[in-house]
Amino acid sequence: MVLVKARKLAKIGVRGVVQGVGFRPFIYRLAQEHNLKGLVRNTSGNVEIEVEGDEKALDNFLSDLEAKAPPIARIEKVEAAFYPVKGYTDFKICQSLSQEGKYQLISPDIATCEDCKREIFSPTDRRFGYPFTNCTNCGPRFTIIEDIPYDRPKTTMRKFEMCPECQREYDAPLDRRFHAQPNACPKCGPSLELVDGNGNPVEGNDAIKTASELLKAGKILALRGLGGFQLACDATNEEAINLLRSRKRRPAKPLAVMVATLEEVEKHCLVSPEERKLLQSPQCPIVLLRWKHSSSNIAPAVAPSLKYLGVMLPYTPLHHLLLTEAGLPLVMTSGNLSEEPIAKDNDEALRRLGGIADYFLVHNRDIFARYDDSVYMVEGKPQAIRRARSYAPYPIFLPFRSKQILACGAELKNTFCLTKDEHAFLSQHIGDMENEETLEHFENTIELYKKLFRIEPEIIAYDMHPEYLSTKYALQAGSEHLVPVQHHHAHIVSCMVENKVEGPVIGVAFDGTGYGTDGTIWGGEFLLADWRSFKRLGHLEYVPLLGGVAAINKPYRMALSYLYTLLGEDFSLEGLPLGRLNATELDIIKQQLRRGINCPLTSSAGRLFDAVSALAGVREEIDYEAQAAIELEMLAPNKVGEFGSKLYPFSIVERQGMRVVELGELFSMIVQDVKNQAPVSVISLKFHNTVAQMIVEVCKLIAKETRISQVALSGGVFQNRLLLKLATAALQREGFSVVTHHLVPCNDGGISLGQAVVANFSSISESQREAKPLLYNLFPLPLQGEGG
Ligand SMILES: [Zn+2]
Ligand SMILES: [Zn+2]
Ligand SMILES: [Zn+2]
Numbered sequence: 001m002v003l004v005k006a007r008k009l010a011k012i013g014v015r016g017v018v019q020g021v022g023f024r025p026f027i028y029r030l031a032q033e034h035n036l037k038g039l040v041r042n043t044s045g046n047v048e049i050e051v052e053g054d055e056k057a058l059d060n061f062l063s064d065l066e067a068k069a070p071p072i073a074r075i076e077k078v079e080a081a082f083y084p085v086k087g088y089t090d091f092k093i094c095q096s097l098s099q100e101g102k103y104q105l106i107s108p109d110i111a112t113c114e115d116c117k118r119e120i121f122s123p124t125d126r127r128f129g130y131p132f133t134n135c136t137n138c139g140p141r142f143t144i145i146e147d148i149p150y151d152r153p154k155t156t157m158r159k160f161e162m163c164p165e166c167q168r169e170y171d172a173p174l175d176r177r178f179h180a181q182p183n184a185c186p187k188c189g190p191s192l193e194l195v196d197g198n199g200n201p202v203e204g205n206d207a208i209k210t211a212s213e214l215l216k217a218g219k220i221l222a223l224r225g226l227g228g229f230q231l232a233c234d235a236t237n238e239e240a241i242n243l244l245r246s247r248k249r250r251p252a253k254p255l256a257v258m259v260a261t262l263e264e265v266e267k268h269c270l271v272s273p274e275e276r277k278l279l280q281s282p283q284c285p286i287v288l289l290r291w292k293h294s295s296s297n298i299a300p301a302v303a304p305s306l307k308y309l310g311v312m313l314p315y316t317p318l319h320h321l322l323l324t325e326a327g328l329p330l331v332m333t334s335g336n337l338s339e340e341p342i343a344k345d346n347d348e349a350l351r352r353l354g355g356i357a358d359y360f361l362v363h364n365r366d367i368f369a370r371y372d373d374s375v376y377m378v379e380g381k382p383q384a385i386r387r388a389r390s391y392a393p394y395p396i397f398l399p400f401r402s403k404q405i406l407a408c409g410a411e412l413k414n415t416f417c418l419t420k421d422e423h424a425f426l427s428q429h430i431g432d433m434e435n436e437e438t439l440e441h442f443e444n445t446i447e448l449y450k451k452l453f454r455i456e457p458e459i460i461a462y463d464m465h466p467e468y469l470s471t472k473y474a475l476q477a478g479s480e481h482l483v484p485v486q487h488h489h490a491h492i493v494s495c496m497v498e499n500k501v502e503g504p505v506i507g508v509a510f511d512g513t514g515y516g517t518d519g520t521i522w523g524g525e526f527l528l529a530d531w532r533s534f535k536r537l538g539h540l541e542y543v544p545l546l547g548g549v550a551a552i553n554k555p556y557r558m559a560l561s562y563l564y565t566l567l568g569e570d571f572s573l574e575g576l577p578l579g580r581l582n583a584t585e586l587d588i589i590k591q592q593l594r595r596g597i598n599c600p601l602t603s604s605a606g607r608l609f610d611a612v613s614a615l616a617g618v619r620e621e622i623d624y625e626a627q628a629a630i631e632l633e634m635l636a637p638n639k640v641g642e643f644g645s646k647l648y649p650f651s652i653v654e655r656q657g658m659r660v661v662e663l664g665e666l667f668s669m670i671v672q673d674v675k676n677q678a679p680v681s682v683i684s685l686k687f688h689n690t691v692a693q694m695i696v697e698v699c700k701l702i703a704k705e706t707r708i709s710q711v712a713l714s715g716g717v718f719q720n721r722l723l724l725k726l727a728t729a730a731l732q733r734e735g736f737s738v739v740t741h742h743l744v745p746c747n748d749g750g751i752s753l754g755q756a757v758v759a760n761f762s763s764i765s766e767s768q769r770e771a772k773p774l775l776y777n778l779f780p781l782p783l784q785g786e787g788g
Contacts, residue, residue, distance in 0.1 A: 227371020
């Protein structure tokens with residue numbers, strides 16, 4: 001008697017990024033391999049598979065499904081149920097099934113894969129030198145999608161009709177280009193054109209070759225990339241860089257560089273294994289790498305006074321071809337004027353970038369969604385600094401099922417967040433919400449996400465700052481259910497939730513400025529926080545933000561505010577770099593402080609760093625956000641040495657149940673060091689040590705009282721790698737467990753995620769949500785400290 005092995009039908013549902021990434025051909029191949037019959041099809045909500053065969057084969061099929069999935073697929077969930085066989089005789093890829101209300105995760109754009117790279121550099125390949133080559137494993141996705149399901153007619157590729165050869169690839173289940181929606185070749189796809197500033201074609205039959213000649217000659221090129229235009233110039237040419245800087249009105253902020261290969265990157269920078277992995281990943285972000293100044297010929301003007309260089313590898317065929325042809329590292333920065341959104345359309349670029357670029361490398365594959373390059377740093381683990389291209393709109397997975405919420409984010413480095421089910425769709429970096437163009441980009445992108453993910457928000461969350469454009473948008477959006485979220489609470493919750501920590505935790509939120517619940521400007525905060533609420537348990541000492549927001553661009557004003565407030569109005573500036581200031585200005589400043597004119601109080605850690613930077617003579621005025629603090633950090637020695645454990649004094653006092661870090665002693669000792677001409681590197685290191693120690697000491701006091709030993713670090717100040725490293729290590733030495741950011745930025749780019757989570761759990765009633773005090777007409781607290 002022959003034993004008949006049990007045959008079964010498995011019905012399998014797969015959720016995640018499984019459409020437009022070569023998933024169905026992969027399933028087709030896998031079914032053949034395991035000798036299974038059945039079908040696979042896309043639906044609006046997932047990929048459905050039916051396979052029949054013996055139990056062992058089905059088991060193997062299921063384990064391979066997750067283990068061997070295509071490189072850019074991301075499997076979120078696999079569900080399988082078993083039934084009696086139907087009697088399939090073959091395996092088929094069936095037509096997509098569209099279902100009302102269901103939605104799909106959408107693949108972000110993915111860097112050119114090795115196979116496609118090989119093709120564009122193979123003289124015999126039909127795609128040799130073709131800048132729009134892609135396949136199911138790489139190429140544009142989110143930037144070209146107008147609606148779901150993801151099919152060519154719903155993308156900006158619909159105007160290109162595939163030639164017979166491309167169509168054959170598209171139709172063949174075992175081809176790398178099976179259902180690759182942006183599939184194209186030189187015969188049927190988009191094409192490139194080089195034009196001058198008036199839009200007139202430039203002579204020459206090879207646009208890339210001519211463009212690279214122009215770059216080598218020191219010209220500035222605008223090129224239409226994946227998510228918008230980029231501005232490029234020779235990164236070794238100081239003059240070209242300075243020209244770009246003055247035209248773009250970006251005097252000092254670091255620029256990113258694109259380098260042809262990893263070997264080439266290693267000539268300019270130190271690259272750790274973790275950084276190498278990130279540089280070469282399908283996301284291909286800008287990575288902040290330690291710059292080998294002595295052996296790199298990249299001009300210092302790319303990132304003045306900085307130890308780190310933002311570097312990325314080419315991530316589209318156009319970039320590969322251009323970088324190879326030019327044979328130079330290229331500055332590659334967003335195609336915009338200072339803080340406006342990146343330009344995406346050809347005519348828009350000519351209009352908006354006409355004053356910056358000499359030439360334009362344009363093409364006719366339209367960009368639907370704007371997308372800047374993402375920026376990462378690796379400190380222990382990779383950490384997002386700017387989350388955009390190739391990361392959004394992939395969601396952050398929530399450890400709970402969320403209501404449908406729109407969180408509008410903060411003002412600077414804005415992102416918004418839409419939630420549904422376990423998904424938090426954190427938008428790509430939108431930008432600084434200070435002009436009409438960015439607001440429009442914000443509004444349009446919200447509409448796009450709502451449409452793509454079928455979200456109708458029932459709650460709108462926003463920052464408590466009444467002047468943020470994102471707050472104004474929230475209040476005008478006509479929602480019945482509005483939830484204001486305190487800025488630093490949102491920071492801490494964003495960190496907690498990406499680490500799946502429910503809390504309560506001791507949240508250390510150190511940043512530039514955020515609107516506090518008492519009408520002052522917070523920014524050096526110790527919160528007892530969970531997903532729903534928080535209690536402020538400590539903060540840095542208040543000082544006046546001299547002249548309001550104007551103080552942010554003039555760190556020397558913050559230094560004066562600390563000195564006069566903490567050390568007395570008669571404090572003498574003699575022997576300090578600040579002593580050079582004009583006497584009349586000093587008099588005005590003293591009067592301003594005395595009368596409290598336009599001097600809201602702040603506990604900001606960012607301003608403390610600014611003040612110390614100015615006091616130490618590092619930087620008195622800034623050209624970009626946090627420049628003074630960054631340059632102070634850069635001056636600390638790489639090797640800690642004998643000053644590794646030196647600290648400045650400070651004290652912690654308790655006022656009304658609140659721990660306040662008093663800074664008078666710190667400032668008087670820094671003053672002494674500056675007067676004694678101690679090296680700035682020593683002052684910088686001692687100061688960083690001291691701030692780390694402040695964090696530890698306050699956390700210890702709070703832990704004693706609350707018995708909580710988990711700390712979450714968030715806020716833009718933790719982009720300071722030295723502080724992050726010192727604070728984390730010092731906390732861990734004291735037995736704290738520490739969570740930090742990885743997926744979302746610690747800066748205001750992560751705020752919207754925290755807002756959404758707080759809104760989901762918050763049960764604040766309408767009446768408790770009455771108007772908060774306005775920022776600049778209310779100074780509820782007396783000046784604290786000896787001299788104020
Ligand atoms: Zn490819
Ligand atoms: Zn073709
Ligand atoms: Zn912030």
